[in-house]
Amino acid sequence: MELNHVADGPDDAPVVVLSNSLGSDLRMWEPQVKPLVEHGFRVIRYDTRGHGGSPVPPGPYRVDDLGGDVLALLDGLGVASAHFAGLSLGGMTGLWLAANAPERVRGLVLCCTSARPGNRQMWLDRAAKVRADGMAEIADGSLGRWFTPAWVEAHPAEAVRLRDMTAATPAEGYASCCEVLADLDLVPESAGITAPTLVISGADDHALPPGHGELIARTIPGARFEVVAQAAHLGSYEQAETFTELIIGHLKTQEAVA
Numbered sequence: 001m002e003l004n005h006v007a008d009g010p011d012d013a014p015v016v017v018l019s020n021s022l023g024s025d026l027r028m029w030e031p032q033v034k035p036l037v038e039h040g041f042r043v044i045r046y047d048t049r050g051h052g053g054s055p056v057p058p059g060p061y062r063v064d065d066l067g068g069d070v071l072a073l074l075d076g077l078g079v080a081s082a083h084f085a086g087l088s089l090g091g092m093t094g095l096w097l098a099a100n101a102p103e104r105v106r107g108l109v110l111c112c113t114s115a116r117p118g119n120r121q122m123w124l125d126r127a128a129k130v131r132a133d134g135m136a137e138i139a140d141g142s143l144g145r146w147f148t149p150a151w152v153e154a155h156p157a158e159a160v161r162l163r164d165m166t167a168a169t170p171a172e173g174y175a176s177c178c179e180v181l182a183d184l185d186l187v188p189e190s191a192g193i194t195a196p197t198l199v200i201s202g203a204d205d206h207a208l209p210p211g212h213g214e215l216i217a218r219t220i221p222g223a224r225f226e227v228v229a230q231a232a233h234l235g236s237y238e239q240a241e242t243f244t245e246l247i248i249g250h251l252k253t254q255e256a257v258a
């Protein structure tokens, strides 16, 4: 299975892989691409299975399926190791990769994510709902979790575009990724992560509040933790400049010490 992906930046530059959240696709990283390339990185964005233009195998999926897809993508592109930044579901994929394929992950950035999301029944109910009713209602709800009300009010056209991104996500892909979250517990294996790690939470993220990021940062040896103000769940989009600066700063430090 080949994931849909887009590469920007020079072939010989250090690679950063960007991984999307539940209900979005690789376009969620648009604000980060140009700055990362300008700072000397090759950016590979991909659509998680069941999302965007990637295949939609029948579910349920497990986090090792999502991580295995990234390893296959890197193998196919001839990339031995890369930096990895993921938001929410993408961050969970990053945790799995760094714990299970440490030689492939040079630096890790975990945005608005969790190692143990909890709320098992809520995820199973959400999966059942989208399989029964489709994505429209979920898309309205997502927008309310992704952004603060002030951002939505100030960016009506972008809000519609991002809502439509969720609405266009295949219901089976979305539901199968909800099932990844239902039973996920990456806390024990996170303790063994050796990749230099930056964890970023949004102060206004009510989907995965900063306590989730704090737990990850306490669990991964040496991890740094930042909380960004006026950022809800899609913090890297709402507070793009601040997230981008933090991501670039962390990854450039890793390149300098390599």
Ligand SMILES: O=C(O)CC1=CCC(=O)O1
Pocket: 020, 021, 022, 023, 087, 088, 089, 090, 142, 145, 181, 207, 208, 233
């Ligand atoms: O959509 C949500 O409720 C929040 C979320 C959890 C995992 C993810 O990627 O988004």
